[in-house]
Amino acid sequence: MTNRQRFINACRCQPVDRPPIWIMRQAGRALPEYRALKEKHSFVEMVRTPDLAAEVTLQPIRRFDFDAAIVFSDILVVPEALGQPYQFQDGKGIEMTPLRNAEDIARLDGSAVRERLDYVAKALRLVRENLKDRTALIGFAGAPWTLACFMLEGGGADDYTKAKRIFYSDRPLFERLMKKLTAAISEYLQMQIEAGADAVQIFDSLGGTLASDAFEAASGRWIAEIVQSLKSRVPVIVFARGVNGNWNDLVATGAQVLGVDWTVRLPEVRTRLPHNVGVQGNLDPFIVTTTPAIVAAETRRLLADMRGLTGHIVNLGHGLPPTASLENIAAMVDTVRAFA
């Protein structure tokens, strides 16, 4: 069984020889070869240059032979393709000119998403060529709700209130923004699938800022539209961080796999879901900053807890911390590979 087949089978809750493993943000600052490249090129330059994006995507595969690669990019390429540029400043995070009113929202232009994001398709094709059938390749995008939060705040914020304000106070305007985002994200993911993605992940990193009663209308239904637009061509993974009170709404998105953070017990979540919906996660990202012995123990515990349940992709419950050590990542991978 190849890594690629193992990953795709797990997504579809089909039998596997062992659970597949990849790590969110596996391509990036935890790797010395990434940091070396970063001395010569900015983050945005690496995202926009297919050769560099492909190289960064492949770095963790060469080092750890993960079952899946995820294309090196950023969720904010979609707002940029709609006409709202961003800068990423080291130590300062994301900066964008915020959308300030209905006119700014009306001005977002989704007519050229594929052309403007062609560099991502090029990177995916380069990676696909290199990986051949050996390793799965994941494409991704931010969820409409999460992108709307960033676009209205103009980047990261202590408290994401602006999208909520429109959601509660001006629903028609909120829906106009969501429709534009939903269409652009659908188009973008479609393009990534055509360029060779075996699966796509939708990151609703800010879904957990929403009240449980608001999640479906503010986020879930738009994700569902995106999933539907992809017509089951590849498995869709939906990771709505902090959304632990809306499993039914998440299942209703049509996702094949749900990402799960570290604040809930994975076997409990898995057994609550329909038998054909898989789970991905949910180790505390902190553990990969401890020691190999702790990483191995925690990973073994998770694997033992999930034994006998199909549809489990091993991952952290959020992105890999830049402070993770290589030996800890290796301990996590080795433990999964040795599990029987």
Place this chain on the structure above:
Amino acid sequence: MTNRQRFINACRCQPVDRPPIWIMRQAGRALPEYRALKEKHSFVEMVRTPDLAAEVTLQPIRRFDFDAAIVFSDILVVPEALGQPYQFQDGKGIEMTPLRNAEDIARLDGSAVRERLDYVAKALRLVRENLKDRTALIGFAGAPWTLACFMLEGGGADDYTKAKRIFYSDRPLFERLMKKLTAAISEYLQMQIEAGADAVQIFDSLGGTLASDAFEAASGRWIAEIVQSLKSRVPVIVFARGVNGNWNDLVATGAQVLGVDWTVRLPEVRTRLPHNVGVQGNLDPFIVTTTPAIVAAETRRLLADMRGLTGHIVNLGHGLPPTASLENIAAMVDTVRAFA
């Protein structure tokens, strides 16, 4: 039925004429009378001066006639009483000299908690005298886990890793710190009960940073020890924000009432709990920054969802935002009062 009786009955899952209401952080920056006082006195000065703390505690009661008052204080008075002082700087948050090693932890001195926190007892007695039997009075403390996080980081942090590091890597040292905190918090809450508190709330604001599998050992068992030490003299409310995968562990603390944030559905949580454990929350704090009509609609929806379930205390799912408007707070209170 007095406000006080209504609140106590709801804590004990006994019959009430309508659900009681109070709001976390109801005493504070949302009120103009607080801001006026704040021009003359610093936050720390108000916390430490019984007359001022009592006045600030009573301000929201005068204005909104809440069913319960909560003493104006801060969870960091306990580290201070153990010998680790803090400053609170407007716009900059909390600053403390962090605990750096085992010696710093050994140096924490719990022998004078009552003496050093006598100003809180004095404030409680003043408030109790003023409220008489009309309004319930709540005392509070931070949970050991949450206090440990702040004490080791030296204040607020983007990512609370230092307490986790000790928890995973040096369990005996972690337990020494927890034992000191547990003893000090028990003593402190005991003192608040003697000074007139009708109930006490334990805030585990950072409980949600823990992996579900770690919560019991890192936080829950220490809260349980505190609850046990209070011998059911008054109801204990435990609010572990973001801890939505550990309801059994939270019930096992012995809490009479569990605080619930806004990311889960309150009736679902209530029906999962034993019939004698109540719930408190869970409106999205954001709504009190919108309009009275939206506040009224959301509050009515919550009340309708909870109809027929005993043991519900209406509250937000986290503290009152400073940007809440007075008319929105009034709309929330009026809606609860009019509910039948």
